[in-house]
Amino acid sequence: MAAGGAADIDAAVIAADTALHGEWGKATAAERGRVLARMGKLVEAQAEDLALLEARDVGKPLKQARADALALARYLEFYAGAADKLHGETLPYLAGYTVYTLREPHGVTGHIIPWNYPMQIIGRSVVGALAAGNAAVVKPAEEASLTALAFGRIAAEAGLPDGALNIVTGSGEDAGAALAGHPGVHHVSFTGSTAVGALVQAAAGRNAVPVTLELGGKSPQIVFADADLERALPFLVNAGIQNAGQTCSASSRLLVEQRIYDSLLDNLSARYRALKVGAALDDLDVGPLISAAQKSRVEAYIERGRKDGLQVAAQGAIASNAPGGGHFLSPTLFAGAAPDHLLAQDEIFGPVQVVIPFRSEEEAVQIANATQYGLVAGVWTGDGARAMRLTRAVRAGQVFVNNYGAGGGVELPFGGVGRSGHGREKGFEALYGFTRLKTVAAYHG
């Protein structure tokens, strides 16, 4: 893979800017939609190849990679349809005036992509920007750049004009930092760690350009005794182990009403003991972690939990045929963590969940909100009024009632509060973020 640096980012920004002054900039909204629709069809047609590529590159079980490929196709389908439905408004004003707003693209948008869901995050971050008429420069993660490059080839095949989409592989410190701070970039979207997000925001801030930050979380699922526990159980566990827990919206804290704590912990433990970890193409429940570094990071948390006397309630098993030297790690369910323990506070980004009891609705909300993050929350209850109260009380960008994730819908605005970031991706909300509003006030007497 080429190690792109500042000079390559420079060339990509110039190419993007040139595209905005050429064929891409002149394309109508409907034409932009049409080319995205063609890209969507190609992604759909090549979904199996893309899924294999992603599974091998990221290490995720094939069925998850297949879902990611279809999600990318769905982003293209949604934003293809949305491109020519984005418009300003006419505003009532003083006599003799006609006032209206125009939604204009920012210009060149920068996109820094992490390694956990490359296809999905390209769909989420880049496709909306193109639909709104921007030209994009993308920096995928070194750990997983292959599907980003495949996406570039598909764009060319679909007839996206040259320069509208540019992909520069390379390290975060070189290519990523150069993109975040480039004076020719007019909007930056970043998904990754809070620490790097802050660097990106500072770099973009020097050029006074807007930034969307999606920084992960410590998302809770709150389970009341009156919930449909049979329905809840698979969601509770899957939300913690999907993609080996390397998911920004992973639910790594399970808050359980005291009355059902023991029995639910038993059921959760049974599910954990049945989890199988293995190679991506063996398509088990959990794949390897992305890298040796990520594995030791997660292991250090597990070690810390044991050392601090937390109870390891259950662990999954690594399959006997898992290739030696892979970054496999047994999913681990912890009980007995105080809500302010490190394992209940830090984003671990591995297949580790902590179960925490609560006694009342107030206490559940207090624990749920007592981290620096606020991305997603789940509420499980059979009491509709309580569900409504909690959806308002929890600090999160998305709240799910009696489900978690809702299938990941591309229509549903997504983003965090606090250290989980700011700005919204997905749905029409993302298109508003990828445009700037111009107000026109015309006096005609």
Ligand code: NDP
């Ligand atoms: P990073 O935040 O370092 O990586 C995310 C992206 O930012 C990658 O493309 C990376 O490039 C790039 N990057 C790194 N440094 C810079 C920089 N100085 N300027 C601009 N871009 C940069 O995450 P890590 O891979 O180090 O993962 C560490 C932790 O971050 C995880 O354990 C998890 O907690 C969190 N994370 C959260 C994600 C989410 O979905 N919200 C996704 C990934 C990580 P490259 O990797 O090529 O160097």
